[in-house]
Amino acid sequence: MNIREYIKNNKLIFDGAMGTYYASLYNETTPCELALLEHPERIVRIHNEYIEAGAKAIKTNSFGANTTVLEGGITLVDDIIEKSWTAALAAVGKAKNKDIYIFADIGYITGDNAEVEYRHIAEKFLLLGATNFLFETLPDVTNAIKTAEFIKSISPDVFIIISVAAAPDGYTxxxxxxxxxxxxxxxxxxxxxxxxxxxxxxxHLLKFIKQLPSLKKPLSIMPNSGYPTVVGGRTYYPDGAKYFAEQIARIAQKADIIGGCCGTTPEYIFEAFKSLSSKVLDLTNGYSIPAIHDAITEGKFLKKLKSGKKVIAVELDPPSDADITPFIKGSGRLKSFDIDVITIADCPVARVRADSSMLAAKLKREFGIDTVPHMTCRDRNINATKALLLGLGIEGVENVLVVTGDPIPSANRDEIKGVYSFNSVVLAKYIKLLGEQTGKRFTVGGALNVNAPNFTAELRKAERKVEAGVDFFLTQPIFTDKAIENLKLAHNTLNAFILGGIIPIVSYRNALFMQNEMSGIDIPDSIVEQYNGLDRETAEILAVRISNETIEKIKNFCNGYYLITPFSRVELIGKILKNMKL
Incomplete structure (x- = not known):
């Protein structure tokens, strides 16, 4: 029967895990896909166990068949794909019920050539005769969608499932x-x-799908057996086949296709098959509907941006040791200047400093100072990021600036690893969605490099950030006419607020350092040379003059100003603000 017709009137039952089940049977930690090279009969046997347990659909043993997972070339990948297809056909050939759907299984592929590799694998399966495809365990769907289009351009009748992997909080x-x-x-x-x-x-998947609106397409749900523990370096999943089956019966009220993932075995599928054959339980039985959050309100910073009044944000570096006194005194002094927010960098240039979010919370809680902590994608995975955002919301911090983060210096990379679970665009979108989910709305900022050599590309990136939910931008420091032109273009293009970046140069040495060693800053020689031979006091007077002249030049192309405090010299910022014409 055509699979589309089948799922109109039946629940399609898939098999369960291959990798974890294979490891439990044969005590091997190598990828199960490699078993096809030396022990293909083992894979055929597992396929048959699932079919005998009641599975109507099986996945080829090719989830990890890509160059990254196998750590081999495309020739090895091709060999695994061919053998996985042969093993699935052999299993169906041995089965009493030969009316089984075989799905070409494709997992998530990373790397610069991921899109090309997806297409290659899909084409290989098509040549072997695949008519059903499963893209599974995906943290994003961009390449899967592109590959699905490629497949349908060759064979329009192919049936394609695209399946996302989400944590209990509903995020990948x-x-x-x-x-x-x-x-x-x-x-x-x-x-x-x-x-x-x-x-x-x-x-958790049952709870998640209960909250989904009605979908326009059939739904496939294949949960893990539960949550694993690690003992002696090996991963173990809980053994609860009957419990799993009860949950699957509830899931089947909304899902058209069900199966199992990590930790499930033929026993799990057999119990699920029996449960579905006897009855389907009430989806809402035993579960409560989540509470509705209070209406989301805008923060004070965003309200002022929307009012049309010029906003003043001042950056103050967090301490590099446990002595917080200078930072607190500087923050208090900045507050006395009647600024709107203090921004706090998140370990700039990948050097450890006091946590920006904890400092932001302290300033808000103890001194009532509005803050914008920076949050990089470099140092935290999604769990740590969500935990931090929830904490900020609890502390009343309403703003956050998302940045990808400076790379870790090469000399430290053996000891310190960057995380980069997402980029600044994805992080901005995540924060917005989290706010909708929790009722704690953040005003989200992003970085805009008006000194970028290819500002057209920078502007396109900024537009993607706006689409993701960025409300405002802080620009890199502005010193050149070209930067002002780019600021004007951004002001006329972006549907977001922009704060023009100003950093006072305090000495000739400081000017040379920023000109030659600071990425994203463009200082013309004409400005650098003005500092040559100046003492501290005279250099500071020059810094105030240049900063105020720049502010005057950009005032019509921005919604406020982003002043960066050099070397914690907050009194210098005070002088600039005093001379500013708002």
Missing amino acids: RQGESAAELLKLLCEDRNTDTVGLNCVSGPA
Whole structure:
């Protein structure tokens, strides 16, 4: 029977895990895909166990068949794909019920050539005769959608499932909202079924799908058996086949396709098959509907931006040791200048300083100072990021600036690893969606480099940030006419507020350092040479004059000013503000 016709009147039951089940049977930690090279009969046997347990659909043993996972070339990948297809055919050939759907299984592929590799693998399966495809355990769907279009251009009747992997909070490891990804997939004409699999257990996926609106396409759900523990370097999943089956029966009230992922075995599928054959439980039985959050309100900083009044933000570097006294005194002094917010960098140039978010919370809680802590993508995974954002919301911090983060110096990379679970665009989108989910709205800022050599590309990137939810931008320091032209272009192009960056240069040495060693800052020689031979006091007078002249030049192209305090010299900032014409 055509698979589309089948799922109109039946629940399609998939198999369960291959990788974790294979490891439990044969005590091997190498990728199960490599077993096809020496022990293909083992894979055939596992396929048959799932078919005998009641699976109507099986996945080829090719989830990790890509150059990154296998750490080999494309020839090895091709060999694994061919053998995985042969093993699946052999299993169906041995089965009593030969009316089994075989799905070409493709996992998430990373790397610069990911899109090309996706296409290559898809084409290989098509040549072998695949008519059903499963893209699974995806943290984002960009390449899967592109590959689905490629597949349908060759064979329009192919059936394609695209399945997202989300944590219990409803977000993928790259910070994407699973609900938004499913919505996107429902709009994609080449995706036949949307789904969720892996990462979460059945109870959390059940809770998640209860909150989903009605979908335009069939839904596939394949949970893990539960949550694993690690003993002696090996990963173990809980053994609860009957519990899993009960949850699957509830899930089946809303899902058209069900199966299992990590930790599940043929026993799990057999119990699920029995449960679905006997009854389907009430989806809402035993579960409460989540509370509705209070209406989301705008913060004071965003309200002033919208009022049309010029906003003043001043950056103050966090301390590099445990002595917070200078930072607190400087913050108090800045508050006395009647500024709007203090921005706090997040370990700038990848050097450790006191945590920007904790300092922001302290200033807000103890001194009532509005803050904009910077948040990089470099140092935290999605769990740590969410925990930090929830903490900021609890502390009353309403603003955050998202930046990708300066790279870790080469000399430290053996000891310190960057995380980069997402980029600044994805992080901005994640923060906005989290605010909608929790009722704690953040005003989200982004960085805008008006000194970029290719400002057209920089502007396109900024537009993507706005689409993701960025409300305002802080620019790099402005010293040149070209930077002012770029600021004007951004002001006329972007649907967001812009604060022009101003950093006072305090000495000739400081000018040379910023000109030659600071990425993203463009200082003309004419300004650098003005500092040559000046003492501290005279250099400071010059810094105030240049800063105020720049402010006057950019006032019609920005919504406020972003002043960066050099070497914690807050009194210098006070002099600039005193001479500023608002």
